[in-house]
Amino acid sequence: MRPVISVQNVSKRYPLFRHPVHRMLAMAGLHNKATSEFWALRGVSFEVERGEAVGIIGPNGSGKSTLLQVISGILRPTTGRALCEGRIAALLELGAGFNPEFTGRENVYMNGEIMGVSRHEMDAAFGKIAAFAEIGSFMDRPIKEYSTGMYVRLAFSTAIHVDPEILIVDEALSVGDAVFAARCVQKFEELRRRKVTVLFVSHDLGLVKRLCDRAIFMLKGEVILDGPTKDAVNRYVGFVLEQGDPDKPPPSGPPAIGSSFRHGDGASRITSVQMLSGTDREATTFLNGEPIKIRLRAEFDRRMDNPVVGILIRNRVGIDVFGTNTRIEGIELGCFDAGDALEVEFSIDCLLTRQEYTLTVATQYANGLSQDWLDDAVAFTVVDPKDVAGVLNMKTKVEFTRYQHSQR
DSSP states (O other), X not given: OOOSEEEEEEEEEEEEOSSHHHHHHHHTTSOOOOSEEEEEEEEEEEEEOTTOEEEEEOOTTSSHHHHHHHHHTSSOOSEEEEEEOXXXXXXXXXXXXXXXXXXXXXXXXXXXXXXXXXXXXXXXHHHHHHHHHOOGGGGGSBGGGSOHHHHHHHHHHHHHTSOOSEEEEESGGGGSOHHHHHHHHHHHHHHHHTTOEEEEEOSOHHHHHHHOSEEEEEETTEEXXXXXXXXXXXXXXXXXXXXXXXXXXOOOSOOOSOOXXXXXXXXXXXXXXXXXXXXXXXXXXXXXXXXXXXXXEEEESSOEESOEEEEEEEETTOOEEEEEETTTTTOOOOEEOTTOEEEEEEEEEOOBOSEEEEEEEEEEOTTSOEEEEEEEEEEEEEEOSSOOSSSBOOOOOOOOOOOOGGGO
């Protein structure tokens, strides 16, 4: 299948000048000596198939927004090229594409013209755009009078209602309220069903897991990992927790435990993880309502004061369902010398609905940095005769009173 987006060895260089006058002279061709340079992107390459939803994640300054601007045609790369097939609707940084002196209505039609949408098509779509944006009479007011939320609602509504073949979104949902964000998520899922290609930048990793088929983790302008969403998110979270080099190897020791990604500085090492049923038998299938014990053992490679041991349950698409640790539960584990071992057991009631889950375990410092973190160390299944929605069965009690017609 031919990709609709092809990014081929794209790099973007910015010269840095000592004084603004030097920049102006360089633009006029009279001065070309930059004091230094900054590479926002370095050798970025990937392809996106039609209908794919791809998340782009990474810390601030990693090149995510620059990459989207190159793909959208706003920036010209220093080297390489980005090829796109199809109508692109891009919702980038706040303020881009709208004239603050124009009314909301005028900006909607102006954006349609920029995207090559006919006046007739915009007339047909305008009602849907206005209904989704929900800004009422402000549609005929200059957008410089809008709140941030109103602006984003109108910009997002315009982008999704012009029948784009490629939708590019850069952190647009981070400034909306919860109700609007939920509607946007539903719209994203509708676009996916219609096979619209989506590039999505967000710091909301749960949203990336929910919406994206795969994810790209970027750092310092380079692609660190391009793969399944769960793996890319785990790699990014590991980098954040380590505050260090993403290429740093996992803790040494025998790989006795399965894990989708393992990171930490190795001050302690988790050597075993067990999930036990209510009968104290090791299991990977549990009945809703029964007690579960999670038992893990760790060994210390150096002296450690009050380590923290934690667990995290995720559903099958990688969304965090429940997590806790010994610090949250008010348990101090004390001091350990190099060579000492620790066994911790968590007891929980299984209130999960029937589906598949994974268990992540970790040993950490009090400040949250990881000693040993094992993503998805154990996969398990919950069975439940009740077919309830969501991830939790809240043990609902229902009461009702029946009134006969003569009692009304």
